[in-house]
Every structure is written in C-alpha cells, then in structure tokens.
Amino acid sequence: MKALMLVSELEDYTISFANGVAQHLQVALAVPHRRYANLASAFDPAVDLHLLDWPRHRSLANPWFLHQLTRLIRNERPNVIHLLSNSTLWLNFAAPFWRPIPLVTTVHDVDVHPGDSDTRKLPAWAPQLMVRQSGHVVVHGEGLKQLVLERYSKSPDRVHVLSHPAIHRYAxxxxxxxxxxxxxxxxxxxxxxxxxxxxxxxxxxxxxxxxxxxxxxxxxxxxxxxxxxxxxxxxxxxxxxxxxxxxxxxxxxxxxxxxxxxxxxxxxxxxxxxxxxxxxxxxxxxxxxxxxxxxxxxxxxxxxxxxxxxxxxxxxxxxxxxxxxxxxxxxxxxxxxxxxxxxGPNSPEQVGAQAAAVYREVVGACE
Structure with a gap:
C-alpha cells in the first residue's frame, strides 16, 4: 500500500508523522521546496520526498501548480491521499480531479485560535470546504472528533482519532x-x-x-x-x-x-x-x-x-x-x-502504525 501525503506547512508535525508511517507502508510526501529543502535530512530515507515549487496562496501560478501536482499523483498511483492539513486554499480546486482515490484530511483545529493572524489570512470557507470534500477526516482527540461530527455531519466511522506524534528531531x-x-x-x-x-x-x-x-x-x-x-x-x-x-x-x-x-x-x-x-x-x-x-x-x-x-x-x-x-x-x-x-505509545512509529491501520480501513471501505 502507498499513501501520498500533501502539506504546505507544519514542518515538525509532518516530519514526525511521515517518518512514523513510513515504517509501515510506502509513503510519498509532496511539500514546498521553500519550506522543506533545508529539512530534507530530517526525513527517514523510506519517505519518498518531493520538493515542489509550491506557490503561495495569492500567486497566479497556482492553477499550473495544481495541474503538475495532479500529474504527480497519477504517476505515483497511491492507494490513498492524505492532506496533513486543511489550510491550503487551492487544493480545494484540485481534489475533485483525484477521484476515485480516497481522500483523508487532518483537521488540527476545528476553529481558528483567537488572535492567530497567520491562519486568519485564509478565507474561512477554504478549510471547511476541504473537510466536506474529504471522505475521511483525522483529528487529534475524542473531543475534537465530536466537534467535527457536529460541525460537518460526518459519519462517526469516517472521523478517525490519531494522536499528534512526539517531535524528536530537536532532541x-x-x-x-x-x-x-x-x-x-x-x-x-x-x-x-x-x-x-x-x-x-x-x-x-x-x-x-x-x-x-x-x-x-x-x-x-x-x-x-x-x-x-x-x-x-x-x-x-x-x-x-x-x-x-x-x-x-x-x-x-x-x-x-x-x-x-x-x-x-x-x-x-x-x-x-x-x-x-x-x-x-x-x-x-x-x-x-x-x-x-x-x-x-x-x-x-x-x-x-x-x-x-x-x-x-x-x-x-x-x-x-x-x-x-x-x-x-x-x-x-x-x-x-x-x-x-x-x-513509547506516542512515538512516531506507534502513531504511524495506527495511521496505517486507518488507511487500510479507508481503502477497504472504498473497494
């Protein structure tokens, strides 16, 4: 089984999560060159890392980028696509072209934090639309699962709880x-x-x-x-x-x-x-x-x-x-x-094993 992961930020989380999952199945990871080039050595060699010229969300180059990204996905032929965050506006427009590959999206925050000027730069509809387009959602706790169930009317078997893995790279x-x-x-x-x-x-x-x-x-x-x-x-x-x-x-x-x-x-x-x-x-x-x-x-x-x-x-x-x-x-x-x-229980390897089980469940439900 192969999982293709996409994310435009969240470097520490992404490194821990991708490295952990790569211990259990094939992982291809597509990320922005400008944010990840200096971090390439932090990834396990088992992670197939793709450093892309990923435009900022206000750039007019985004339509061409989405075309290139969709070509990459078709070449990789993953069993599942996992967006490691729902905070990338333009992926909303490409997601329909990735079907029938099942789409999983991680929602780190159901609501924007008060005073978080970084996240507020994104239109409110963008992260919500990505969740609605995703067949399955990952959150980091049972309380967050309940919020997603209430907010998006998702079926409980389509909202999965995976812990945020420990971040070891600084240690x-x-x-x-x-x-x-x-x-x-x-x-x-x-x-x-x-x-x-x-x-x-x-x-x-x-x-x-x-x-x-x-x-x-x-x-x-x-x-x-x-x-x-x-x-x-x-x-x-x-x-x-x-x-x-x-x-x-x-x-x-x-x-x-x-x-x-x-x-x-x-x-x-x-x-x-x-x-x-x-x-x-x-x-x-x-x-x-x-x-x-x-x-x-x-x-x-x-x-x-x-x-x-x-x-x-x-x-x-x-x-x-x-x-x-x-x-x-x-x-x-x-x-x-x-x-x-x-x-131990919250190591990237253990969380990765749980993620691999979620992927198999998601793919199995689509067959």
Whole structure:
C-alpha cells in the first residue's frame, strides 16, 4: 500500500508523522521546496520526498501548480491521499480531479485560535470546504472528533482519532551535536515556546510570575517565538531582568538549547486543540503545566506528563509553578513519564502504525 501525503506547512508535525508511517507502508510526501529543502535530512530515507515549487496562496501560478501536482499523483498511483492539513486554499480546486482515490484530511483545529493572524489570512470557507470534500477526516482527540461530527455531519466511522506524534528531531539534534544543559547556577527556568499570539496566555504567565517574585527569587521566564510583542505586558512585569524575551523565529539549534535548559514548559493557553510544543517537550523529558483546554488535559493527566490548571486562573498557575519549583523529584517523575510516552505509545512509529491501520480501513471501505 502507498499513501501520498500533501502539506504546505507544519514542518515538525509532518516530519514526525511521515517518518512514523513510513515504517509501515510506502509513503510519498509532496511539500514546498521553500519550506522543506533545508529539512530534507530530517526525513527517514523510506519517505519518498518531493520538493515542489509550491506557490503561495495569492500567486497566479497556482492553477499550473495544481495541474503538475495532479500529474504527480497519477504517476505515483497511491492507494490513498492524505492532506496533513486543511489550510491550503487551492487544493480545494484540485481534489475533485483525484477521484476515485480516497481522500483523508487532518483537521488540527476545528476553529481558528483567537488572535492567530497567520491562519486568519485564509478565507474561512477554504478549510471547511476541504473537510466536506474529504471522505475521511483525522483529528487529534475524542473531543475534537465530536466537534467535527457536529460541525460537518460526518459519519462517526469516517472521523478517525490519531494522536499528534512526539517531535524528536530537536532532541536528536542535541544528541548529534553533543549539546548539554547550561551550567547549574541556581536559576529555575520556565519556558513558554511557540508562536506568541493572544490565545497562548502570556499575560496570565506574566501575572503569575509577579505573584512569585518573593517566593521564587531565582525564577526566570523565557518567552521564545515570533508573534505578538511580549513587551506590551512590561507594566505587569515586576522585574524585567527575570525575563528572557526572544520575539523572533528561533533556529533549530537554539530550540534544542532552550528545551535542554528548561526546568519546566508552560502552556497557559486560553484556547487550544492540541499542542506541538507539548510533544516537543516530551521528547526532551520535560514536565509541563498546561491549561484545561482542548485535548491538553486528556493528554497530560493519563500519561503523567505534568500538571493541569484552569485557563485564566493566575493563582492556580502560580501555585503549579511553585509546586514544581519546590519539588525536583516531582519534576523528574513527570519528565521520566513524558520521555517514556514520547518514545513509547506516542512515538512516531506507534502513531504511524495506527495511521496505517486507518488507511487500510479507508481503502477497504472504498473497494
């Protein structure tokens, strides 16, 4: 069996997912050259990687690109096509020409996150139309499955739950380069990583830090990632020297060092579906503090990855940080469980096996 995967972004997810599935069946992956050329070495050799001149969604070159892409699909003759995201506008117009090959689409977020200016550039109808055109849909949790069932009136046997696989490439990069944690200086490092938009809850973390300035004088908050300017919360920061703000794109080696140095990773989100950051932190064996939104509770608690607090509850967030700060054994226990989860049931290989089973079910239903 061969699966042909298409995606225009989501590099970390795509690398983990494609590498995992390639352990169980043939995988061809078509992605934009501009985003993936420098990442080609991160793919397992079993992945048949096609780096395409994939235009941006406002480009007039898209019709010709779709023609070329359809030719590629016909040449590859896959048993199933899997769109790893429903956020590529132009694929809506090509999908009808791929029939009768069954089409599967992964929906990472049923609704656009508040303040997510990247995703809002796409017309609202585009991701919805792609879901409606797809015979089968993949989501990353039972709660998200229910949302899709309600939103799109899909049959339950056509909506499949596959976990977001652990993201190992940064931890592997750290091992390859023999990177080590920075020297112990008594500092407790809390990391908020990723695109810094409103729903990421930075304001709540800043307010929690202010509550801890006397109890945890050695606390240091690192905020790393592009997006909204974190310094808009400067009036709420007690001492700016307790913050390490990196409001920009973070290169791979720097990502690895940030996670090596972190004592805990916080996800104080006010809204979310799931989180790639959670899956990255697990690969480093880092404990997490997350809010009870989307699939985060259902992922963190059963697997012993860390602590869960109410979204927007600054006092509870501060208390959780204090608890982990004061208890190195608890941090270690959560971290050990996280690494076991990332290399075991949520490893790319295990998620890939589940995906392969979904593909066989989808193809079997079409025969």
């Amino acid at each position: 592997e990069l750290a091992r390859h380069h023999k990177m080590a944690r920075g020297p112990a200086d008594g500092t407790l490092r809390v990391l908020l990583f990723g695109r810094i938009f409103a729903y990421k809850g930075l304001e709540h973390l800043v307010r929690a830090e202010a509550m801890l300035k006397d109890q945890l004088p050695n606390l240091r908050i690192t905020v790393a990632g592009r997006g909204d300017d974190p310094w808009i919360f400067q009036p709420l920061m007690g001492e700016t020297g307790r913050y390490d703000i990196r409001n920009r794109f973070i290169e791979d080696m720097e990502v690895a060092q940030l996670f090596l140095d972190a004592d805990m990773v916080v996800l104080p989100y006010t809204e979310a579906s799931q989180s790639g950051v959670l899956n990255l932190a697990a690969a480093f064996g880092k404990p997490v503090i997350v809010t009870d939104v989307g699939e985060l509770r259902a992922t963190v608690l059963p697997n012993g990855l860390g602590m869960v607090v109410r979204p927007g509850d600054v006092e509870q967030l501060a208390s959780a940080i204090r608890t982990l700060a004061d208890n190195s054994e608890l941090r270690s226990s959560f971290g050990t469980s996280a690494l076991a989860w990332a290399t």
